[in-house]
Amino acid sequence: MNLFSQTKPKIDPAKVQEIKALIYQRFNLSPEVHVSISQSSCTEANCPPIETAIVIMSHPARTYKIQKPVAEIESADISRLLLAKL
Template sequence: MDLFSRTNLKADPVKVKQVKIWIAEILNIDEEIGISLNQLTCHEEDCPPIETAIVIMKQPPKQYKIHKSITEIDRADIEQLIKQ
């Protein structure tokens, strides 16, 4: 059983770009380093219906999860990442 899968919901490209800008600013990431955002659905009982996986493409890659869709993410959510 596949407990995680990508949703076929497409996030607004403008919002994706804004979230990536917040990530780069708040986590102090060089613009040459890629940032990947993926919305995932979870079919397990204790998972949120949609979460966003963030991968910072540096060596080694750094991964984060926010239990919201990309559309719902705000700057405060990204600021919480540095506290993890």
């Protein structure tokens, strides 16, 4: 038994592209701006089992977290990120 191994949650590449398209549209980003989407597991108390981090590599870079896996992210979740930006 390997105590240090972690199973990485699988991410559907098509869903990632869908989320990126929403981010580019809602944040009015140019194609030159890189957007990174990653998913991680959390084993700490009061933490969702899986969360998604979205990093917009603009100047300055912006990081957002959504407390659900990539597969469950909807358009409304991306819209809420805009409110957090204000």
